[in-house]
Amino acid sequence: MNRRDFIKLSALSTAYPAVCAAGNRRKPNIIILMADDIGWSNPSCMGSTFYETPNVDRIAAEGIVFTHAYSPANKCSPSRAATQTGIYPADLGIRRLKLPNYQSDCYLPNPLKENGYTTCHVGKWHAAPWSRMPKDVGYDHVRLAIKKGHQESLFWPYTKSGKVERKLDFPELVKNGSEGDYLTDKLGDAAIEFIEDNKSKPFFLNLCFYNVHVPVGTTDKYKKHFIDKIKRAAREVPTCNQSRVIKGSTDYNYLYAGAMKQMDDNIGRILDKLDELKIADDTFVIFVGENGTKMTVANSKPLREGKNSPYEGGMRMPMIARYSPMITPKSRTETPAILMDLFPTIMDMTGSSIPKAHKKRLGGVSLTEVFRNPNHKIARPLYWLMYPSTIQYTSMGKDEYCLPFESMVEGNWKLIHFRPCYLMNEHYELYNIEKDISEKNDLAKEMPEKVKDMAKKLADWQETTLVKNADYDPDEYSLQAMENARASRKKSKKEKK
Numbered sequence: 001m002n003r004r005d006f007i008k009l010s011a012l013s014t015a016y017p018a019v020c021a022a023g024n025r026r027k028p029n030i031i032i033l034m035a036d037d038i039g040w041s042n043p044s045c046m047g048s049t050f051y052e053t054p055n056v057d058r059i060a061a062e063g064i065v066f067t068h069a070y071s072p073a074n075k076c077s078p079s080r081a082a083t084q085t086g087i088y089p090a091d092l093g094i095r096r097l098k099l100p101n102y103q104s105d106c107y108l109p110n111p112l113k114e115n116g117y118t119t120c121h122v123g124k125w126h127a128a129p130w131s132r133m134p135k136d137v138g139y140d141h142v143r144l145a146i147k148k149g150h151q152e153s154l155f156w157p158y159t160k161s162g163k164v165e166r167k168l169d170f171p172e173l174v175k176n177g178s179e180g181d182y183l184t185d186k187l188g189d190a191a192i193e194f195i196e197d198n199k200s201k202p203f204f205l206n207l208c209f210y211n212v213h214v215p216v217g218t219t220d221k222y223k224k225h226f227i228d229k230i231k232r233a234a235r236e237v238p239t240c241n242q243s244r245v246i247k248g249s250t251d252y253n254y255l256y257a258g259a260m261k262q263m264d265d266n267i268g269r270i271l272d273k274l275d276e277l278k279i280a281d282d283t284f285v286i287f288v289g290e291n292g293t294k295m296t297v298a299n300s301k302p303l304r305e306g307k308n309s310p311y312e313g314g315m316r317m318p319m320i321a322r323y324s325p326m327i328t329p330k331s332r333t334e335t336p337a338i339l340m341d342l343f344p345t346i347m348d349m350t351g352s353s354i355p356k357a358h359k360k361r362l363g364g365v366s367l368t369e370v371f372r373n374p375n376h377k378i379a380r381p382l383y384w385l386m387y388p389s390t391i392q393y394t395s396m397g398k399d400e401y402c403l404p405f406e407s408m409v410e411g412n413w414k415l416i417h418f419r420p421c422y423l424m425n426e427h428y429e430l431y432n433i434e435k436d437i438s439e440k441n442d443l444a445k446e447m448p449e450k451v452k453d454m455a456k457k458l459a460d461w462q463e464t465t466l467v468k469n470a471d472y473d474p475d476e477y478s479l480q481a482m483e484n485a486r487a488s489r490k491k492s493k494k495e496k497k
Ligand SMILES: [Ca+2]
Pocket: 036, 037, 075, 076, 213, 290, 291
């Protein structure tokens, strides 16, 4: 650190508490912007030269980029539940995609409401047991959330068939909308309406986009924009549908690119609104992903694999935050972070208190020291545990699967403990993720002592978790068991017909 940086940092770290203590600054508004199934390297500020995310880039330019941010799981539901509660998925009791317990008081809006905040959830939910919606876990206002894991279509009337059906996901939007409406713009409208209505008091907005989960789709203007861009680069335009690149490279999926840009446009509308209302400096904004990108539509290069994978492509994701009283523009940090950190961070920033029992269960830590000083280190290992899943089996491609495993990252090292299942025998893999970000060189055989040391930590951690991979019966997930399950599903489908 040079002298100028040091002075700047010192000034920041002393100025902020003073201002707060004097009570001159209002409690910060909190806005979480969450993208669905976005790859770590997809935003332009994270390295992409094809995708265009000028507004996410703006948050980065005015704030801090976490280069080593992780999701708590390689798929939506456990990752979102952990974000909302600050608790490790394995400590919430998540075995597969569903949450078994109804733990409504642990969710973000509750302590914030206690502290005088108005809370609002907009968009994709998928962060609680199926029947429990954002209202059930404490949100005051809820807009455009559905029980399903993802949208059927991003276009009016938002159905797979493209027709207005008897049962609709967004009946109000269909009734008041028309051909050509794009779901993400409606999320943007709802978010802006909430901000305008609550501009003069502290608010928490949890805006979760349906983009860029499949089925991806974009309006003609954006489709043309990205196809022209591919042609200008003298590349062959790949053939894509809404959930797959059929022919060509996942580097140039113009539908995915358009969906990303349309999400980014709406982030821009929100940032502009904060400026217009003169509350930008009073508002903490954080943009995050929640698991890796789907490998049939895009990729997270140079990371290995994507959604559902135990490798970095499944777990590492964009995390970019802005809050001028605390964060110096254009900051970058290599300090590892994980989505569970958002809960204690937000409590810390807003001065909200966490009930004692909840505090004990927290898997995350406050990142405010890292905001103030990007060189601040947090010494802790990060852990993952994915219980085996039969759900993925039927849609399993060569590039996508869901394996039972536990893993941990500590410093430069990552250990994965693969459990026995229909795809592989039990084994460990060890990677130096700093020297080998693409996880090409498994060092487990070369470094048995390192494996032994980390495996012990991983096993000790699993002793403390509610869900344990050691508990499942490998025979239940053998190839034969999977084939039997598939055959029985086929049979019952036939019988229904
Ligand atoms: Ca997801």
